[in-house]
Amino acid sequence: MTLPVHNADEQLLQRQGYDQQLHRGLSLWSSFSVGFATVSPVVGIYSVMSLGAMSVGPSWVWIVPLCLALQLLVALVYAELSSNYPLAGGCYQWVKRLAGERWAWFTGFMYLASALASLTTVAYLGGFWLWLFFTGQPPSANAQVVSGAALLLLGLGVNLFGINPLKYFVNAGIVAEAIASIGIGVLLLVFFRNHDFSLVFEGLSATATTDSSYLSGFLTAMAVGGWAFLGFDACSQVSEETADARTSTPRAILRSMILVGLTVMLTAFAVTLSYTDTAAMVSGQVIDPVTPAVVDAFGAWAERPFVGVVLVAFIACVVSVQTYIGRAVFGMARDSILPASGLLRRVDKRKVPFAAMVVSTLLASLGLALGLNATAVGTLIAFGSGGFFFVFLIVVTCALLARLTGKWKPEVGAFTLGRWGVPVNLAAFVWLLFESINVAWPRVSLAPPDAPWFQVWAVILVFSALAVLGLVYMVWAKPYNRAFK
Incomplete structure (x- = not known):
């Protein structure tokens, strides 16, 4: 006899050693929405566009589909793992089963550190738009920190009311993303394009790299481009709240990754081809080319509504990031x-x-205090992105070794890569090894002007310090010995 979906989900959870404690109220769409809002094309494009253009000129747009294709390899491995082990705690739970409790604890510790840095970063960046929307002026350092704290409080309030209010806020973020990215992107590309398509094949002469080499700029752009595709694993963290999680979670991971990637790609091409002063964008004189492109195309009246739409997208991203961090903490804490x-x-x-x-x-609010110092917040942002790639690498490595040794074989009924499992897993490992080194590589071009040496080395220093601490x-407390078997 076929069990109802919820009963089958609960029996699968019990076979993994846990009782159903969270509310299983998310559909495939809702799980996808959490992933989409977390990765967020709006947040992604604002994170990478200016730095990408400064690195290799207008041709930076081709970095987006390249990073999407490579990061999709990682998403495929994560989709397979999430279908086999649809548990809150995500990567901690997977590594626990693939490589043992010690590596699981270390992976979970590094994941939480990276995720908290990411939450602080999104709240800090969103604070800029919150202040701008209500005052019409860019915020001071103090004002941006206060605005970021307000976003964290708002997100916490939404999350504490349960899974249903969360769905409404995240859906609002999806609508905002669609307007700000897809709708405006199409209009810019079709009606307000100021350059020929040949522009995106130009590196131009103003590549802001220390040795003026295109290869160096390309590697920098690759490091920056990867930042736009972080957070898809949020879908796995809400697996215990997703109906038919074994099927829905991997689909949500892959759909959110692909749709976000295509949306970022559309916006990247649209803004690059419509922004009039390309030289200023490439030289770094214009940090935000997106808003001026919109205002130039649609008129001054469009600025405030556009800022409002971007703000909604940032709010949805904050809410989603808080959601998956809370589930990650819960997933580890129930193992004591x-x-x-x-x-x-x-x-x-x-x-x-x-x-x-x-x-x-x-904890994320405490990190906001670093926003009072541009150098310190830059270090936080750098680690937030670099830390995730190191965690991805640990998970993908454990999965690859478990496949090769026969310790892990995807279960019947789960999403599986079949005969492509090893090739895809191996390709994801090579990509992550390269990108982890690439993101951590000390680059003066990605640090603020006159930044001290320790910010240039931020990813390596912070990750090393946390790794040693963990x-x-x-070794001292042996927390893994308390984990439930």
Whole structure:
């Protein structure tokens, strides 16, 4: 007899050693929406466009489809893992089963550090748009920090009300993303294009790299381009709240990655071909070419509505990031491997891991204080992106070794890559090894002017310090020994 979907989900969860504590109220669309809002084409394009153009000129747009194709390899491995182990905790749970409790704890620790840095970064960047929307003026350093804190509080409030309000906010973000990225991108490309398509094949002479070489600029653009495709694993963190998770979660991961990638690609081409002063964009004189392109095309009246749409997209991104971090903390705390695990694994009457949500938001708020110093916040942003690639590398490596040794074979009924499993996994490993080194590589061109040496080396220094801290704690406290078997 075929079991109802929810019963089948709960039985699968019980076979993994856990009871259903969260509310399984997300559909495939809702899970996709969480992933889409987390990766966020609006946040992505604002993160990479200016730096990409400064690195290799207008031809930077071709970095987007290249990074999408390569990062899609990682998403395929994650989709297979999430279908086999649809558990809150994501990468921690997968590594636990593939490589053991020690590596699982270390992976989870580094993942939480990277995710919290990411939440702080998105809130800080979103604070700019919040202040701009209400005042019409760019914020001071203090004002941007306060605005970022306000976004974190708003996101926490939405999350504490349960999974249904979360769905509405994330859906609003999807609409905002569609307007700001797809709708405006198409209009710019069709009606307001100021350059011939040949422009995107030009590197121009103003490539802002230390040795003026196109290869160096290309590698820098690749490092920056990868930043636009982080967060797709958010779908796996809400697996225990997704109906028919074994089928829905891998689909949500792949669909969110592909649609975000195509949307970023559209916006990249549209803004590059419609922005009039290409030389200023390439030289770094214009940090935000998107808003001027919109205002020049549609008129001054469009600026405030556009800022509002971008703000909604940032709010949805903050809400989604908080959601998956809370579930990641919950997924580790119920194995009793975090400090105060007894508190962090509690679920309230709305089926929300409220303590995990509050604690993670407080930690991200503390990180906002770094926004008072441009050098410090730059270090945080660099680590937030670099840390994720290192975690991806750990997970993909564990999956590859488990395949090759026969320790892991995808289960019947789960999403599987079949005979392509090893080739795709191996290709993802090579890509992540390259990109992890590429992102961590110390580059003066990606640091603010006159930045101290430690910011240039930020990813390596911060990751090394956290890795040493995590390893020392792991050896001393042996938290993995408390994990439920």
